[in-house]
Amino acid sequence: xxxxxxxQLDEYSCSIMGYRGDEERVVIPAKMAxxxxxxxxxxxxxxxxxxxxxxxxxxxxxxxSYLIQGCTKLHSIKLPDGLTxxxxxAFAKSSIEEIVIPDGVEIIMPYTFKDCKKLKKVVCGKGLKxxxxxxxxxxxxxxxxxxxxxxxxxxxxxxxxxxxYSVHEKAMKTAGYxxxxxx
Numbered sequence: 001x002x003x004x005x006x007x008q009l010d011e012y013s014c015s016i017m018g019y020r021g022d023e024e025r026v027v028i029p030a031k032m033a034x035x036x037x038x039x040x041x042x043x044x045x046x047x048x049x050x051x052x053x054x055x056x057x058x059x060x061x062x063x064x065s066y067l068i069q070g071c072t073k074l075h076s077i078k079l080p081d082g083l084t085x086x087x088x089x090a091f092a093k094s095s096i097e098e099i100v101i102p103d104g105v106e107i108i109m110p111y112t113f114k115d116c117k118k119l120k121k122v123v124c125g126k127g128l129k130x131x132x133x134x135x136x137x138x139x140x141x142x143x144x145x146x147x148x149x150x151x152x153x154x155x156x157x158x159x160x161x162x163x164x165y166s167v168h169e170k171a172m173k174t175a176g177y178x179x180x181x182x183x
Contacts, residue, residue, distance in 0.1 A: 015039035030057035065089040
């Protein structure tokens with residue numbers, strides 16, 4: 001069983017505001033009631049540990065906060081190429097291990113991946129301009145964040161909460177990372 005609850009944005013598009021279901025494989029439709037799905041609202045799949053596969057349609061441009069928190073069996077997620085905004089805490093406290101951020105996303109907001117204890121690799125698209133404070137806070141297994149030159153990275157982007165261990169300092173010496181302030 002999968003039920004999605006929507007809210008109309010305009011005459012052509014809608015937002016998915018709620019989800020009720022118990023299946024391991026969730027496929028979000030590209031259209032509902034004849035309108036393209038553009039936004040996945042805050043907490044849409046929060047505390048659904050049964051979800052193993054989540055298919056997001058290419059029509060989605062915005063992902064809300066806490067989208068997959070508590071989805072402990074979901075280890076990877078493919079984001080659509082048309083995505084432009086990912087809100088704070090969107091993937092926080094989830095079990096994802098790797099993720100590719102599409103080219104249209106310019107900012108990794110504060111705490112987007114907070115406490116993703118299994119996250120190891122993030123590949124950012126060409127459009128990325130900024131990684132905010134706390135974006136990877138508590139991501140203790142994070143080994144690689146790939147992004148192009150000129151990205152403004154907060155010195156607190158990689159805080160672990162462990163005073164004697166700074167992922168950011170380690171990151172500055174690791175291939176795949178760009179140095180803060182270097183163009």
